[in-house]
Every structure is written in structure tokens, then in C-alpha cells.
Amino acid sequence: MRTTAVAQGTANLVGGLWALLSMRSFEAVFGPKYDRWLVRTVAGLLVATGWTLLRTPADPAALVQARRLGTGTAATLLTIDLVYVSAGRIRWTYLIDAVTESAWLAAWMAAGGPDGSGVPRAASARPPTD
Numbered sequence: 001m002r003t004t005a006v007a008q009g010t011a012n013l014v015g016g017l018w019a020l021l022s023m024r025s026f027e028a029v030f031g032p033k034y035d036r037w038l039v040r041t042v043a044g045l046l047v048a049t050g051w052t053l054l055r056t057p058a059d060p061a062a063l064v065q066a067r068r069l070g071t072g073t074a075a076t077l078l079t080i081d082l083v084y085v086s087a088g089r090i091r092w093t094y095l096i097d098a099v100t101e102s103a104w105l106a107a108w109m110a111a112g113g114p115d116g117s118g119v120p121r122a123a124s125a126r127p128p129t130d
Helices: 001-023 023-030 038-053 060-086 094-110
Strands: none
Touching: 001 038, 001 060, 001 094, 023 038, 023 094, 038 060, 060 094
16 A cells, blocks of 8 residues: 555646646646646645655554545546536546546555555555544
């Protein structure tokens, strides 16, 4: 699971930095933005999410939290991509992101433990620490 956290963390960090550092190239791919402050806000959140996933320690409790953050981020971005491409509000190129977000969800499911919690059975028997 740590491999998935690091991989998704890297992707989120790079994607967020891209929008923050080169709005021009970001808009060339994903279309012009009217509310650039919103793009920057989402980009900043992706940087924070990415950094958090990258720094996930390899202990079971931290990996459960990383899985929650990773799947929540991917599901949110996937939903936004599908809803707003379908409505004609954002460019079709966001469907590329939708495929990527679906892949993150599949990767987290594949990395899950036998009980679906994302941690090995022995570790999942312990009470939660949050």
C-alpha cells in the first residue's frame, strides 16, 4: 500500500505544482479558466495531499489513513471530471484525468487487505488509534 501512496502522492504533487507554476501550459491542455483563484486553490490542495501521501510511514494505521485520503481524492476528482465534462463545462481532456483517477481507485482496491480495510489481517485486529 505504501507504493500506491507514494505513486499517487507524486502524481498529485506534480499535477498541483503544474497548475501553480505554469497556468499557461495547464490551460493549453485543460482549457481557459475564468476563476483562476479556484484552479490555484485546487492545485494547492493537490500539493498538500500529494505531500501527505508521499510522507506516509509504513505502519498499518498510517496506511489506513493514506488509503482514505487517496481514495477520497481520486473519487472526488473522478466525479467532478465526469459530471462537468458531461455538462459541457470543462474540456474533454479531463476524461484523461478521469481514467487516471479510476486507476488510483483500482490500485487502492488491489492494495487492500483481506478484510477490505487495506491492512493485513493481524494489524486490522487491533482497535483503531484515531
